[in-house]
Amino acid sequence: MNGAGRSIPHASSRAAVLDVIRAAGTISRVGIIEATGFTGATISTVVRGLIDDGLVLETGRAESTGGKPRVLLQLNRPARFAVGVHLDHSGLTYVLTDLSGAVVARMTRAGVGAEDPPLVVGRMAREVDALVDGAGVDRSRVLGLGLVAPGPLTAASGMRLTPPPMRHWEDYPLDRALREATGMPVVLDNDATAAALGEYWSGSIQDTSTFAALYMCTGIGSGLLVNGLTYHGASGNAGEIGHICVDADGPECWCGARGCTEVLAGPASVVAAARADPALARSAGLTGERKRVRPTVAAEFASVARAARRGDPAARALLERSARYLAVAARTLVTIMDLELLVLTGASLAIAGSTYLPVVRAELDRAFFARGTHAVDVRLSKSAATAPAIGAATMVLQTELVPLNQGLRVPANLAASDPHPARAGGA
Numbered sequence: 001m002n003g004a005g006r007s008i009p010h011a012s013s014r015a016a017v018l019d020v021i022r023a024a025g026t027i028s029r030v031g032i033i034e035a036t037g038f039t040g041a042t043i044s045t046v047v048r049g050l051i052d053d054g055l056v057l058e059t060g061r062a063e064s065t066g067g068k069p070r071v072l073l074q075l076n077r078p079a080r081f082a083v084g085v086h087l088d089h090s091g092l093t094y095v096l097t098d099l100s101g102a103v104v105a106r107m108t109r110a111g112v113g114a115e116d117p118p119l120v121v122g123r124m125a126r127e128v129d130a131l132v133d134g135a136g137v138d139r140s141r142v143l144g145l146g147l148v149a150p151g152p153l154t155a156a157s158g159m160r161l162t163p164p165p166m167r168h169w170e171d172y173p174l175d176r177a178l179r180e181a182t183g184m185p186v187v188l189d190n191d192a193t194a195a196a197l198g199e200y201w202s203g204s205i206q207d208t209s210t211f212a213a214l215y216m217c218t219g220i221g222s223g224l225l226v227n228g229l230t231y232h233g234a235s236g237n238a239g240e241i242g243h244i245c246v247d248a249d250g251p252e253c254w255c256g257a258r259g260c261t262e263v264l265a266g267p268a269s270v271v272a273a274a275r276a277d278p279a280l281a282r283s284a285g286l287t288g289e290r291k292r293v294r295p296t297v298a299a300e301f302a303s304v305a306r307a308a309r310r311g312d313p314a315a316r317a318l319l320e321r322s323a324r325y326l327a328v329a330a331r332t333l334v335t336i337m338d339l340e341l342l343v344l345t346g347a348s349l350a351i352a353g354s355t356y357l358p359v360v361r362a363e364l365d366r367a368f369f370a371r372g373t374h375a376v377d378v379r380l381s382k383s384a385a386t387a388p389a390i391g392a393a394t395m396v397l398q399t400e401l402v403p404l405n406q407g408l409r410v411p412a413n414l415a416a417s418d419p420h421p422a423r424a425g426g427a
C-alpha cells in the first residue's frame with residue numbers, strides 16, 4: 001500500500017485518520033490502514049498523537065482471524081464540543097454536539113424578525129451560554145461556534161443581498177460581533193450548505209455519495225457534498241437553486257432576476273397565493289390581520305401545509321404547483337452535478353415534504369438525463385428542522401477532523417490549534 005501518490009480528499013493524515021475513526025465508530029489500526037492506504041508506520045505515529053491529544057481512545061479488542069486480537073479505537077466523544085446556530089427569520093435553532101457530531105443539547109428560540117442585529121447577537125450570546133451551561137459542558141472544551149444563515153454570505157462582511165425580511169442584516173459584521181459577544185471562534189456559512197453537511201454527519205449518507213440537500217425553510221437553496229466534503233464555489237455560495245430560472249417569462253424575484261424557483265415555488269409565493277383565495281385563507285387560518293405581530297412566512301406556509309393535509313383541495317393544489325417548480329429546479333441540479341442522492345430538508349420540507357417527495361421523484365424518473373446509467377435516490381430528511389444547526393456545529397468540528405483548506409473559513413486561532421498539521425504525511 002502506498003499513501004504517497006494516493007489521491008484522498010484530505011490534506012493531512014491526522015485529519016484523514018480522525019475522519020475514518022469517526023465514520024467507523026470503532027476500528028482497528030489495520031482497518032485504518034485499509035481505509036486510508038497509509039503505511040503502518042504512519043498510522044502508528046498518527047494514532048499515538050491523537051491518543052496523546054485526548055481525541056481518540058483505545059477501547060477493547062476485536063476477535064482476530066489469527067495472531068493476537070486487534071485493539072479497537074474510537075473517538076473520545078466528550079473531548080471536544082461545538083455549538084451550531086441556525087439563524088432564520090422564522091426561528092433560531094441551537095445545538096451542542098460532541099466530537100462525533102452527536103447532538104447533546106438543543107433548543108429553539110424565537111426568530112430574528114425585525115429585531116436589530118446587535119440586540120439579536122446579545123440574545124444569541126446569552127442563549128449559547130444557557131445551552132452550554134445547561135448541558136454541563138466545560139467551555140474550554142468547546143471548539144467554537146458555527147453560525148449559518150440564508151445566503152449569499154461573504155466571509156468578511158456576513159450577509160449580502162439578503163431576502164427582504166432580513167434586509168437590515170445586510171453588511172452587518174455578524175461573525176465579528178458574535179465572536180466578541182461569545183468569546184468563541186466563529187465560522188459562518190450558508191444554511192443550505194450546512195444542511196447538507198448536517199445530513200452527512202447525522203449518519204444516513206455513505207462516504208462515497210455525491211449528494212445534495214435540497215433545502216426549503218423561508219427561502220430555497222441547496223448544499224452539495226462530494227466525497228464528504230462541502231462544495232463551496234468561489235465565494236461559498238454554490239447551490240443557490242432558489243435563484244435559477246424555471247420560467248423565463250416568470251415574475252420578478254427579489255434578487256432582480258425573473259422566474260426564479262424561489263419566486264414561483266417558495267413559501268412566500270405559496271402564502272401569497274393562499275391569502276389571495278378568501279376561502280383558503282380562512283381554512284388555513286391566515287386571516288388574523290388584526291394580530292399585533294404577523295406570523296412568519298415559514299409559520300404561515302406551515303398553516304397552508306396543514307390545510308393541505310386536512311384535505312383542503314385548494315391548499316393541495318398550491319403545494320403541488322410549488323412542488324412542480326421545485327422538481328424542475330431539482331432536475332437541473334441533479335443533471336449538472338450527476339447526483340446519486342437528493343435529500344429534501346429544511347423546516348418547510350419537514351412539514352410539507354410528503355407532498356413534494358413524490359413530485360420530485362416523478363420528475364427525476366421521467367426526465368433526469370443520466371437515468372439510463374443510474375437512478376437518483378430522493379429521500380426526506382429524518383432531521384429536516386435541525387440539519388442546518390447540526391451542520392453549523394460540524395463545520396467547527398471539521399476544523400479539528402478535516403483539513404482546513406477545503407473552502408471552510410477557519411479562524412486563525414482555531415487553525416493554529418492543530419499542533420501537527422503536517423505530521424506523518426503519507427509515507
Ligand SMILES: [Zn+2]
Binds near residue numbers: 242243244260262
Ligand atoms: Zn431570484
